[in-house]
Amino acid sequence: MALLEIENLQTHFRTPDGVNRAVDGVSFNVEAGETLAVVGESGCGKSVTAMSILRLIPEPPGRIAGAIRFQGRNLLELSDREMRDIRGNEISMIFQEPMTSLNPVLTVGRQIGETLRLHQGLNRQQAEARAVEMLQLVGIPEPQRRVREYPHQLSGGMRQRVMIAIALACNPKLLIADEPTTALDVTIQAQILDLMRDLKRRVGAAIVLITHDLGVVAEVAERVVVMYAGRKVEEAQVGPLFRTPRHPYTQGLLGSVPKLGSSLTGTETRLAEIPGLVPSLKQKIPGCVFASRCPHATDLCREVAPALEEKAPGHVAACHYAAREGAMAA
């Protein structure tokens, strides 16, 4: 049994002008201890998927359907109380913006201690002592002093370290990181990614990494789910996904990022463009969601939604024409 099984997740939002199908039938598993990246562009539903796992979507206007099984229990059937015991304890989350997701009027020690006091019943002194340990773990110098400081006294990189300390305080089995390094500078991003890799080895939590940055995916993920317009279009191990992407959207995405060092290896080419725009999620799309922008689309694509098919062992893609292992592209 996988640690987390998401089955046909549908998160829809009622809006004055129709239902927005932000996530429309997404399924994937996360094994214990693995790092899974969910990639896609803005509006593809990756963050909504993450928020749905922790049931952080306000209902209404949102509505979550399908099943999210964590260690066999369907989170969608739990009471609010039971859900609170899971949040921050067994599943925790790191958000993109460390400034807005920390409370500006509480010391970082209090904020790290809060989860410990709530979930593990520690008293104030114990919680603070543990908070100092956590700050040390995430590599903040002088933790005894920092534990009494407020978020505005810390730099962006340090705030993100504090977020990670809060998330890991209760030794969660699953950590959801929603664009954890997007707001950071490259040298700080390198520090945080390094820290996440190191902590994963030491703590052993599974990580669901939500990102749009293919470079970050290549560096930390083991498996990748590619989302487009609320659906999963491809899933594979990270190596095969980057080497032989099967879905035209993934191919387009990979072609549109310039690679550092391209001027040295003589591989400098014009960037591939994906023409057009993401379709509106308010209309029901009968066929393939990518058909309107796909260079290979045919009438079949516009009429019939392609099923997710295994194109190679462990490599699924939702495309009528994606090449199977050994077969040539149609």
Add this chain to the structure above:
Amino acid sequence: MSRPILEVKDLKKHFPIHGGFFGGVTGHVYAVDGVSFDIARGETLSLVGESGCGKSTVGKAILRLFPITAGQVVLDGTRIDDMPAGRLRPLRRRIQVVFQDPFSSLNPRMRVRDILAEPIRNFGLAKGKDEMEERVAALMDKVRLPRDAVGRWPHEFSGGQRQRIGIARALAAEPDIIICDEAVSALDVSVKAQIVNLLQDLQKELGLAMLFISHDLAIVEHMTHRVAVMYLGKIVEVAPKRELFAAPKHPYTEALLSAVPVPEPGAQRQRIILKGDVPSPINPPKGCRFHTRCPYAFDRCRVEEPPLRPLEAGHLAACHLHDRPAAENPLAGARGGALLPA
């Protein structure tokens, strides 16, 4: 060689900090502290660095969005930093800007037609209504937007389309130089590629010079001719693209390049992870400003500030390591960089 279209000489911009009981000046933010470079006609120079290094301040100072503290900005042989506003006005046509955020940089109460017509009218570039319409339509063609979209409002467009409008507005004034301040940073990957390609095409077609301010090194490498790397208000290295990416001569550049995640799983690269954070520009470190984070710093770096000096033709760096014998200089010679696969 002809005169560069833009020369920036020892530019300084210090922002005063007000505080205390009487609100007096209690200190300064040394945002830009002695920056010099020039840009030739038709050339792209990229200004790279992390947030707070002063790269955007340089762009704004050139545009004279605020007065500068010291230094000179020379546009095509004419000094513009101390020019009275009235005389500067016609020259403003020649330097235009594209901002980062396509949502806040377009007036939501103006139709696209009016957004594009405003600079044309301001600088008297069109005679009569027909010529105006023609020019606006031509601009729409240039940025590959449908001509009939001129009657629409900014909110009816996507982020990428708005950035096209922003580019068209910059082109409307027929500038010699365009400053792109993180112009593609807010866009999604696939849209970013569209805008990068558009900028490259336009530059080739119109022979524009470009100051491309960005923190995204992969995009910079793709776009630029030369690169200037900034750290804490100073340029630490300037070089033609290939030289800089192949053999960085400043430890900060080297670390910056090695920190960029590359979309290639399992790529074995030598990674240098800098310790700590960028120090505050209110109280920059003495000596070399990078010495607090530099993996190679030695005694001299802590006391003496290294000047930016040429090491090879067109390749300047500000680092004491290059005074040491090659055996003791980790940056000596072409190492092919952390970028090439090991």
